[in-house]
Amino acid sequence: MVSICGVCVATVALVCTMSVFGGFQSLVSGMFSKFDPELKITVKEGKTFDPHTEEIKKIRDSEDIAVFTEVLEDNVLLKYRGRQAPAVLKGVSENFSQLTEIDSILFDGEFKLQDELNYFGTIGIDLAMRVGIGAGFAYPLEVYAVKRKEKVNPANPASAFSTDYVYITGVFRTNQEIYDKQVLIVPIRMTRELFDYESGVSSIELKVKNEKKISRIQSGIQNILGDRYKVQNRYQQQENTFKMMEIEKWVTFLILAFICIIAVFNVVSSLSMLIVEKKEDIFILRNMGADNKLISRIFLIEGWMISIIGATAGIILGLFLCFLQQKSGLIKLGGTAGVAVVDAYPVVVSFTDVCLIFLTVLTIGLLAALYPSRYLSNRWLKE
Numbered sequence: 001m002v003s004i005c006g007v008c009v010a011t012v013a014l015v016c017t018m019s020v021f022g023g024f025q026s027l028v029s030g031m032f033s034k035f036d037p038e039l040k041i042t043v044k045e046g047k048t049f050d051p052h053t054e055e056i057k058k059i060r061d062s063e064d065i066a067v068f069t070e071v072l073e074d075n076v077l078l079k080y081r082g083r084q085a086p087a088v089l090k091g092v093s094e095n096f097s098q099l100t101e102i103d104s105i106l107f108d109g110e111f112k113l114q115d116e117l118n119y120f121g122t123i124g125i126d127l128a129m130r131v132g133i134g135a136g137f138a139y140p141l142e143v144y145a146v147k148r149k150e151k152v153n154p155a156n157p158a159s160a161f162s163t164d165y166v167y168i169t170g171v172f173r174t175n176q177e178i179y180d181k182q183v184l185i186v187p188i189r190m191t192r193e194l195f196d197y198e199s200g201v202s203s204i205e206l207k208v209k210n211e212k213k214i215s216r217i218q219s220g221i222q223n224i225l226g227d228r229y230k231v232q233n234r235y236q237q238q239e240n241t242f243k244m245m246e247i248e249k250w251v252t253f254l255i256l257a258f259i260c261i262i263a264v265f266n267v268v269s270s271l272s273m274l275i276v277e278k279k280e281d282i283f284i285l286r287n288m289g290a291d292n293k294l295i296s297r298i299f300l301i302e303g304w305m306i307s308i309i310g311a312t313a314g315i316i317l318g319l320f321l322c323f324l325q326q327k328s329g330l331i332k333l334g335g336t337a338g339v340a341v342v343d344a345y346p347v348v349v350s351f352t353d354v355c356l357i358f359l360t361v362l363t364i365g366l367l368a369a370l371y372p373s374r375y376l377s378n379r380w381l382k383e
Contacts, residue, residue, distance in 0.1 A: 002266060003264075003267050003269075003270045004308060004310040006264070006311045007260070007263055007264055007266075007307055007310025007361060008313045008317065009184075009263065009312065009314070010361070011111050011313075011318060011358075011361050012252070012314045013259070013262070013318075013319050013372050014257070014314075014318070014361075015314065015315055015316050015319065015321075015349075015354065016321055016322060016347075017253075017352070018251055018353040018357065019318075019322045019349045020346070020347055020349045021166075021248070021249040021347065022119070022247070022348040023347040025242070026240065026346065026348045027346045028242075029242075030245075034090070034100060034102075034105050034174065035101075035102070035172075035179055036100070037069070037099055037100065037205035037206055037237075038211065038234060039205055039217070039218055039231060039232070039233060040204070040231070040237055041059075041204040041205075041206070041221070041225065041230070041231055043230070044205045044227070044229065044230055045095065045228075046202035047074070047109070048072070048197065048202050049203060050200065051070050052199060055224050055380075056204065056225075059204075059224060062221075064208055064213065064217045065206055065208075065209070066097045067095055067206065068095075068204065068223070069093045069099045069202045069204070069205045069206070069279045070091075070093045071091065071092055071203045071205055072091040072191045072201050072202050073088055073202050073203075073303060074088070074195055075087070075088060075089070076088075076143050076144060076145045076184075076194070077143075077161075078127070078141055078142065078144075079131070079142040079144065079186065080132055080139070080141050081132065083131045083132045084131070085131045086184050087128060087182055087184050087193055088184070090184065090379035091190060091191025092154075092185060092187070093188055094113060094260050096113075096185070098354070102172065105106075105173055105174050106173075107360055108135040108170065108171040109134075109136060109168070109169050111169070111172075114169070114189070114190075118140075118167055119186055119187055119190045120167050120168070121141065121168070121169070121185060122168070122169065122170035122172055122185045122293060123141075123168055123170075123174075123181050123183075123184045123185075124181060124182060125176075126177070126181040127181055127183070128168070130181075131338075133168050134168065135169055135171050136169065138166045140166055141163060141165065141168055141184075142169070143166060143236055144162070144163055145161065145162050147160055147161065147162050147196065148195060148362065157213040158288050158320070159374065160192075162194045162195070166186055182358060190342060205291050206359060210281065218231050229351065254281060257364070260367075261364050262324075264307060267303045267306050267365060268368055270303075270306065271299055271369060293300050300366075300369050302363070303365070303368065304362070304364065304366050304369050306369075307361060307365020307369070308365070310365075311357075311358055311361040311365070314360075314361070319354070322347045322349050325345060329344030331343060331344060331345050348358070
């Protein structure tokens with residue numbers, strides 16, 4: 001029972017930890033999905049490309065594409081009543097709200113791009129605080145962009161900048177620093193005027209009709225465009241973030257698996273004591289016709305049963321604890337309530353992770369049972 005409890009506790013730790021990592025991955029993925037497109041087309045070399053080529057037209061007219069949005073973004077300087085901040089100006093088509101869940105991440109105001117007279121913008125919450133502006137402010141935000149086709153005149157540096165104005169109608173919050181601290185969303189027409197582009201885009205963002213077929217659609221688009229373009233899904237758009245989380249997850253798994261190895265090796269001592277205790281029974285079995293191989297297998301199976309029972313009990317208990325965490329949030333995150341994205345540790349149980357944990361514990365248990373069953377039993381069998 002001591003050995004079974006040791007295996008059980010180690011298995012519970014593996015199930016709960018892997019499920020928490022899965023919860024954080026799901027949480028971060030959900031945040032990005034509200035802003036990032038399902039598919040994004042960019043060029044491998046250069047900043048912009050022509051969206052009116054035959055290849056792009058095929059994609060625009062494809063039956064699999066629900067929303068086709070042109071995007072042009074570049075670095076700018078924002079200025080509002082004496083306060084300045086660098087930013088990424090993201091010019092988007094009118095159908096941008098159909099592409100993403102922008103309305104669900106609005107902190108204040110509404111998403112609006114333009115009317116007959118003015119350009120409107122939606123700004124990240126941290127960037128808005130840096131320049132001191134909010135939704136519905138009376139004065140427009142000044143936007144400065146370096147002219148692409150002119151050299152800087154040392155006598156008059158201001159002549160190297162194009163200037164435009166945008167009224168802020170909305171403030172969004174994604175809880176992702178790369179967006180909240182940098183991005184200002186405006187009409188693509190304004191961005192083209194600032195940077196002197198006739199029709200160029202820095203990317204094309206797509207929403208598909210059937211998300212279950214996204215891998216096939218991505219491969220088909222890549223085949224149409226060729227090697228000059230990159231077609232990325234949401235995971236690939238934030239590849240560094242998700243890779244870092246994957247590395248943390250599997251390093252933690254290896255550390256806990258090592259702890260599991262220590263716990264499972266209680267089987268060695270348990271079987272050793274059992275073999276000594278059953279010395280007389282071993283001789284009875286031999287006299288009844290059992291060979292050494294059969295007797296060794298008996299102890300091997302008993303040692304493996306300890307791991308099987310412990311792993312099964314650990315997985316059941318771990319899943320129960322994960323269920324409680326999902327429903328009631330027993331373990332809270334540190335900090336002030338309501339400030340973090342979630343108050344309690346998020347939990348998402350993966351069937352693949354559970355199977356991997358079960359197989360890992362059984363493999364370690366089998367290896368741990370081999371030594372006492374093969375060597376120690378043989379020692380007693382020879383006497």
